[in-house]
Amino acid sequence: MSYTIDGWELVIGLEVHAQVTSQAKLFSGAATAFGAAPNSQVSFVDAGMPGMLPVINGECVAQAVRTGLGLNAEIHLWSRFDRKNYFYADLPQGYQISQFAHPIVGKGEVEITLADGSTKTIGITRLHLEQDAGKSLHDQHAAKSFIDLNRSGVALMEIVSEPDMRSPEEAGAYLTKLRQIMRYLGTCDGNMDEGSLRADVNVSVRKPGEGFRTRCEVKNVNSIRFVMQAVEAEARRQIEVWESGGTVEQETRLFDTGRGVTRSMRSKEDAHDYRYFPDPDLPPLVFTQDFVDGLKAGLPELPDARRARYVAMGLSPYDAHVLTLEKDTAVFFEEVAQGRDAKLAANWVTGDYFAALNRLKRDVSDSPVSARHLGRLLDLIADGTISGKIAKDVFEIMLEADEDPAAIVESRGLKQVKDTGAIEAAADAVLAANADKVAEFRSGKDKLFGFFIGQVMKAMQGKGNPALVNEVLKAKLQG
Amino acid sequence: MLTELTVAGALKALKSGETNAVELAEAHLRAIEALNPRLNAYVTLHAEQTLDAARESDARKQRGALEGIPLGLKDLFCTEGVRTTAGSKILGNFVPPYESTVTAKLKAAGAVSLGKLNLDEFAMGSTNSNSAHGPTINPWSSDNRKLVPGGSSGASAAAVAARLAPGTMATDTGGSIRQPAAFCGVAGIKPTYGRVSRWGIIAYASSLDQAGPMARTVEDCAILLREMAGHDPKDSTSADVPVPDFATACGRSVKGMRIGVPAEYRLEGLSPEIARVWDQGLEWLKEAGAEIVPISLPHTKHALATYYIVAPAEASSNLARYDGVRYGLRVAGQGDGLNDLYERSRAAGFGAEVQRRILIGTYVLSAGYYEAYYLKAQKLRALIRRDFEQAWESCDAILTPATPTAAFALDDQPSDPVTMYLNDVFTITANLAGIPGISVPAGLSAEGLPLGLQILGRPFEEESLFAAGAALERAANFTAKPGMVA
Amino acid sequence: MSLDAETVKRVARLARLRVEENEIPGLQAELNGILGWVEQLQSVDTEGVEPLAGGNPGGASLPWREDRVSDGGKVDEVLANAPDREGDYFGVPKVVE
Ligand SMILES: [Mg+2]
């Protein structure tokens, strides 16, 4: 069943602005770090001073190519920078340098995974490099706005999708996937709180089977949750307009996160006319297929490939999906699973370990337990040193101080008892104390076997080797 | 007289100890003091700074290639700590916290700045009368007839002609070095696009702008260009090619050089004086052993129209940064705060010609007109370049007049912009094609005003221009001096 | 193509140049003069001609800079020429989005 609202189908496309991970800006040597003092990361180029000229940062080019490869997209060996001309307080040159006519990356695609486990392919129209603008602060002064140019000139990748999404969930999954790919690649940190990833959401609605109707663009939505909310809010607004006999006007809107509605941006009486033309300060951007191949060879394993590998290792598709969402998690899991039973490792990581992270409000990059120690805990279970049940107790102790589990087991005397004599003694005591139950068992009440196991384990404070306890009891009860 | 020394002559005199940098600077500062009030060539002077630099130069043990040479700078070069105006009100009292690559290189070579020279606002003009600082007067003027020095580097040419500097730095977007050089009887070269860094030079039209020197001899231009030129990693259009010793080329023979004569430059209505000087120049080169070959540059006739689309388009974008926010003039807005501030500041800060070109440029790039105007002009530009590429198959350099007329009177200026634009008809193709061009004084008009010839060459073959230019110079033996001279 | 008064106003607005009503006819005439003159280009056959954008003869491509922080940290120089410096910011009349 496809997603509809009151019989209307949604058509969604995203333009995502992703900040390129780089030390310096796209066309200057000023730093890109977040949160610096105002105007402290500004070169004369970024401030649009007279006579200043841009020179491109090669790493930003490489990052765009890596991202293009990660999106299975065409890489253009020849591309060009154009000027997008408009006046704005935080646009120092009076134009943004962008790639309008000839982007560095062309058509590509990504596969998204939905909650029901199904997948869908979303087309990528293009990816191009451009400069970010500065920042206007409106709340510092009653009558003035303040301009900080630290962001001016920071490299952005604008990634434009095809209008292939049909529900808020798909839009959210698409943005999640883009973010995941770029974080794996190390080309964008995906930090939406810091504005490293922003989405312009294009939404229209239609009756199933129709062509496209007018779309509206909801600008600068800065979280995945808000993207999903904005899609739904804007779709509902448009449906209301159509159903009340009106016409949706093509326009740019903003999402009011407080009220959960979109509103029109202040009227654009001078309809934008960006007068794009090739930037005469910048000859074409040209590189070789060898350069692309070199970057390709150096790419890390991407989430889709990793997930497939995990499934081949015996994990469920769900566990494989969960473990590959974040690269840090996958790396952690692999260290735990290295040379061990992958399924057991996955159960521990997605089970007790994730639960602990949740409870402690920590994450993998700030893990309370090292992957090495968690792996050794699994070894102790596998070689019978401790039972799975004791392992849970050991794990709790490990959360407090990331100690070697073997040392914990040793110092606290949690080692499994494999001494048959000790087990026999404990079993004899239990059988003697429960002569009535022994009789019942022998008269056919097999179910009581579990009771005897429990009693023996309890007597041995959980340290009895389960297989031996089982064996000893079986012999004694049948004897 | 120290102000009569050429750059080469001054270098010799400095080396022999006949004079020193302070004496040279003082002589020029005195000349400026005497004559500048009438010429209005320098718009910013900093005598103390000049003398300090001269003293430092005299004290320097490691001598640079231009050690102690005083130079004037077109006020389009950003100079650290010295007001830079581009001849416009919009820059207000802008004091750059940085130094252009060209002027930094000259300084490093030991040159001493005399001050900043007038120009047409943002280098837009052919008369040097579109300036917030008022017009510069051609030193060839007579008491009752004030002449324009040409433009936009009019003051850079006038200062050299009037002996207010042995050499000056200028820029050329459509002829702004070569046309005023011809009007003032001095030499000037626009190098190949990419030869000289544009970093720190206030942009007019980025794909056409190129800086070059002006001086009284071809050899001086060669000496200065060598110090200005070279690859600059701060300018993405700067060419990474070796810089030869251009001065050596001035002594090179033109024997066997093939000089092209473009049929299309014999414009209808070309003044007989200009035609005569042109023929004379061809004769001189022939006598020096060159071979004269007829060539065709069929798209030349559309070069001006092409230029007046491309240059304003780029300018409309380059000049968008002058908005009263980060530097320069700000006129407080009313009502719609920021947009009104922009509109008032820009209307008050830019002169009429600059506003006209911004409007034209905005229009030809705007939706619906881009293809018809801007894209069409880019295609014409490709054809103009192709014309030259074909010409180089049969010739090594091209000789043309530098200007269609001699200098005209300040109050005789055509009021119609299009007629005014015709001044650049011979020079503009070099900017569109990116090739080098030199202007050399070749004779006098009946009225006794200088006339110049232009030599165009292959990309990065400035040496051919210096060789042919020096040959012309020797033959022409241009010794006339303007009336207003230090 | 010839410009009407409305277009002159629209272009001036795009260029952020304040033009008084009484200046429009003069500007209109001048601009139309220039545009009428450049109209000559339409007569040239440019079929199949690749447009030429940059100034470099013989073609050129972008040189690359290395990814190293080599600039910034000069807030006073950046703000030195500001008509309205507000602390370490540039001040402008309040912008409403
Ligand atoms: Mg967008």
Ligand SMILES: [Zn+2]
């Ligand atoms: Zn964008």
